[in-house]
Structures are given as C-alpha cells and as structure tokens.
Amino acid sequence: MNGPLVAGVELGGTKMVVLRARGREIVEQVTIPTTSPTETLGAGVALLSRWHAQEPFAALGIASFGPLRLDQSAPDFGHMLPTPKHGWTGADIYGVLSAALPCPAAIDTDVNGAALAEARWGAGAEGDAPSDCLCYLTIGTGLGGGFALNDRPLHGAMHPELGHILIRRAPGDAFAGACPFHGDCIEGLVSGPALAARFGVAGDQIAPDDPRWDDVAHDIAQLVGTILLTTAARQVLIGGGVGMGRADLLDRVRAKVVAQLGGYLPFVDAASVATIVRTPALGDQAGPLGAVALAMDMINRQ
Template identity: 80%
Template structure:
C-alpha cells in the first residue's frame, strides 16, 4: 500500500485564513492568519507554505476560498477574486499568490464547494444508509449561514461549476404572508442572504439572533425563508442532503426542526422522496462539523494530485 500523500491546504475566509499540512485526509498542522489586506494575508500564507515545502515537500495544494471567484482556467483572471463587498479584495490573485510559490499540482474552488466535496466523500454523503435510496450520495448541498450565506454543491463526486460557481445566497424566494422585513443585502434587499444571515437576523430582531428565545414567534418567518431556499434546492437539484452549517445553522437545532416541518408543508407532497419520515436525514447539520471547511481544502488538494492537467 502506498503512503498517504503530503498535502497542503488553504481555507481563506473573510475574517481568518487557515494554512494546513495534511497526510492524506489527516490534518497534522494548522496555522491561523487573520484576513486583512490581500498582500499581507496571502503573503504570510505563501511564506508559510514555502517554508513548510522546503522542509518536507508537498505533493499538491488545495485552496478553498470565499468568493466570488473566477474558476474558468481558460480565463485571464483565473483564480482571482471577482467584485466583492470585502474591501480591497476585488481582483486579488488568490491562486497566483499561493500556488505560485509551490512547484506542485494546485487547484482552487470556493470554500463551500470544497466543504460539499469533503462531506460527500467523508461525511454525510458517505454515510450511505441515511441517504434516500441507500448508498453514497450522488448530489449534496452544503450551506453555511453566518455573516453571509454561501452554498456549494457536490455532484457525482465533483464540485459544481458552470458559467461560474453557485451563488445561492442571492436567490429571491416567496415571502411569508405579512412579513414586511426589507432585508439587508446591498444588492437585492430581500434575497435569502438578506433575510436569514447573521446581520439580517440582528436587523430583524434588533439584537443578535443568538439572544432570541427559541419559542419567539418571529423565528417562524426565518424558518419559512430557509424552507423556501431548501425547497428550491430539492426541486432544482434533487439533492439527497442539504447540510446547513455556520453559526446560524449549527447553533440552533430548534430552528432546523422548524425548517424541516415547513419544507414538508411547502412542498405539499410533490417530491416523493421528501416526507416527514425522511426530512430529518435530508436537512441536517454537516457530519464533519467545523472540519468540513479545512477538509474541503484537503479534498481539493487530492483532486489536484489526481488531475494530470493541473498546469
């Protein structure tokens, strides 16, 4: 049996970046770097990767970054940050700054696509018996709800791309009757991110969502909006699992129960695989917990190593 490969991973978030070393899927070292300016943050990450590689060479690098990102390898700005509300980061060359210091295969994707890939291979999607129909999952969605709302999809073992990557946070959903909350998205107002993200909850409630009691009736509108999002995913992608993570998703099991009930009610029996008996296995927290993100970078590194066309 061949030894597990030595891999490098970077999980770049809006407030912090993790640079990690892994042996196979086992993370053996991880360093946190605050996300400040691109030059400072990416420069520190690149220096660490170079130092580690000189001591023990890496076989591949996976970069899982917040977006939006240019992921078309034929584009002149491949691996760059597209227009983003994060000050100073529009146009930043994420891929070039990090992959450029290592003479090994490398790839980049969104952090949520990476997390979806990790969950499909090693988490909820690999649990088999809980997936509708049995066996490993062939279609899975990973959602993180916190400062914003991001979603990634893993389909038949690969992250989903098209013209770019999914931007589920900005879909428009049918509002709950009588809900007049305007939303907080600077682009769209009441898109799903503008309705249920952490800042949206603080605006709805007047205080952060984690200070609101579980039985507060105002959660009904939040659950309605989240259920609209989940229903859209199930109707368009026929996903076997919709994993809801992040501070809003993981921190409130009571909210997920409300969402599950509303998904079943809103779909009204149209999807035969979504029932009161199955919804608990379909809409659930990530099986990998807070390790889905870093393991997403590892999964991307493994894909880079397996892909002979990396350069």
C-alpha cells in the same frame, strides 16, 4: 498516516485556515484572521513556504469564499469577483497562493470544497455508496452554497450563487433585507448581519421562542425546497455559525420544508426530512477537508 503530504487553504470572510494533511488526515492547521488581501494571503504564503521547506507538498488545494472566477481560460482566473467584503474585489487568490509552492494547485469555492468533503467522507458517505448529489450550505457572515455532483464540484459559467436567490417571502414579513446588491435575497434575509438588522441584536442573543424566528425558518425552508426541486439533491447540509449554532431553528426549517413542499416530492416527508436536511457530519472541519479534497484531486489527475 499514509498518503502524500498536501497543503490546504480555507479562506473565509473572517478567518483563513492553513493546513497540511497526509491523505485526508490533517496533521497541522493554523488559523489566521482575514484582514486585507496583502496581509492575509502574505501570512498564508509565509507559513506554506516554511512548511514546504520542511517537507515538500505534492499539491495545494484552495477553498475560498466567493464569488470567484473559476474559468481557467479567463485572464482573471482565481481572482475574487465583486464582493461586499471590503478590499477583496479583484484579489488574486489563486495566483498569490499557488506561486508560493512548486506543485500542482486547484481552487474552488469553500462551499463546493465542503460539499466534496462531505460527499466523500461525511454525510454523503454514511450509506452504502457515496451520495451522487449533495448540497452544502453555509449560513454565517454570508450565505453560500455548493454542490458535489457525481464526486465532482459543480460549476460552469460560474459556480453556484445560492445566497442571491430571491424566495417567496413569509406573509406579513416587512423586513427589507440587508444585501447591498439585492436587498431581500436569501442572504439578505438570514445571514448573520441580516439577522442583526432584522432583530436589532445578534441572532445568538434572541430567545429560541421569539416568533420572528418563524420568518427566518420560512425563508431558509424556501431555499432548501428550491434546491431539492431543482437539483434532486439527496441531502442539504446546513453549516456555518447560524446553520450549526441553533438546533431549534433547524427543527423549524425541517417542518416548514415538509409543509411547503406539500407532499410533491415523495422522498421528503416528516419521517425522512431529518436525514435530508441536517448539519454536516464533518462539523467545522468540512471546509478545511474540502481544501484537502481539492488537493488530492490534483494528484489523481497527474
């Protein structure tokens, strides 16, 4: 394996993956449960420090769940903004982790990182040239979305917050939604906790032919259509426990995307939709490799 040794942290709502990689090849990774910021980040710092003592890192990439403050001029840069994740609002993700290593460090959302990795090494790299606009969605504990635009993660005033978009509901769907901020935003309709509230049991315990999946597929298709219409993304990749765990749901979503768009986008039809709306090519490694991509970019900027 060639290339400098880099460190990566993918911080999720239920687990944190800490890794070291040479180039894009992950040589070791450890999973740590996400509990409190002090306990979780402290365990990450201890591991990174031990690895760095064995062989120094050239850079650190942090791909974290959000919302995050990514404005480097802000006094709370790298901190967690108000979040439903208990105890994590205000946590200094970047400060704690970057202080552990005397090397350049970068932070972005986990979904922006995953989009970047997929654009370079996954679904976006399967054609003749890397995708110039790719969206990565994760549907699990929450719903997040990120973009790789011309080989750079997308953010401005903030980062994309696709999970809190309000979509047009399916006729007759009376589910109130489960988001503590907005009720029936898309996260409040189709995330793992939302499915449990909607169905009364976890989504993986519901039969594939249960008619209530039609409303879920409708809602996800509404989000996908919104993304395609507003960003002209070449691909929308759907990952996470809900996204990658039900191939039957993805098929329903594709059919509804085509139907809802009504032929307006000429590049989306029954023949092409399976290549546009699909699972990540990197599978569950898209997130960890996103942290690697962020670290490698820090080296390239030096």
